[in-house]
Amino acid sequence: MDNSLPQTVGIDISKATLDVFAHPAGDERQFANTVKGHKELVVWLGQWQIDRIAYEATGAYHRRLEQALADLPCVKLNPARARRFAQAAGTLAKTDKIDATILARMAATLQPPVRPAITPRQAKLAELISARDSLVRDKIAVQNQAKNLTIPLLKRQHKHRLDQIDRHIAQVDAEIAVSIAADPALTRRHQIISVPDSEVPQA
Structure with missing residues (x-):
């Protein structure tokens, strides 16, 4: 895959881990949901031009990640809307990796507006x-x-x-x-x- 292609990234956030999928590259990776893991994620993302990074609001679990990605184009997606998109795409199974893939493809398809991360x-x-x-x-x-x-x-x-x-x-x-x-x-x-x-x- 040509690394010059802009990527839309989906991140499924849980208490301990971040499951990440880059579209259209198809690359996936898991990082710890820690300060160290956030730094490793930012380094990994640095290999591409990033169009959007999509994730769902998860309360306390996403706040530190949001700050780590403050300089990147992020979109916070509504979980109910993401579920409807998955159903429309015919994706019934649910795993963290699948969720990250759906979030990436949803953001690439719908192109929701990028908003600056809160301080x-x-x-x-x-x-x-x-x-x-x-x-x-x-x-x-x-x-x-x-x-x-x-x-x-x-x-x-x-x-x-x-x-x-x-x-x-x-x-x-x-x-x-x-x-x-x-x-x-x-x-x-x-x-x-x-x-x-x-x-x-x-x-």
Whole structure:
């Protein structure tokens, strides 16, 4: 295979390993999902011109890899959409190597837009916001449960839980504020979003 041909690469990400397939070269390789493995992957990819690197969002498992590939054209694919593509292609079997192949061929066929990888600071902010959303859901659930309580002991316990959740939300809010303040672009965006309606210039 001519190494000058642009390659579309699919990566199936698991906790321990990365199964990688390059299309149309047909080369496949497995790397450890570790810092060392990420460096070896980047070196291996260096033999080609890369058109796209496709992978599915896998939460914590893909975040460090995303940072390692920050200088390469990456696309994060929706897992449900990838499954539909595999079904349409007649691929019913499921292994990590097959998944990597499907991701590569899907990206080569559909050519989804390449988006820049998020920075470590943005990844931290996203994790904090997700944690805050979870705490808010917990608070609403506890508040709803408290409406039906009649026993003083249970009422006190629920109040204690609500107070604890409120403290945790305040701590997360403080950390979010620190993260935003440390990033000029995020600070500017936050300032724009935070402008009251009464202060927005009218046309």
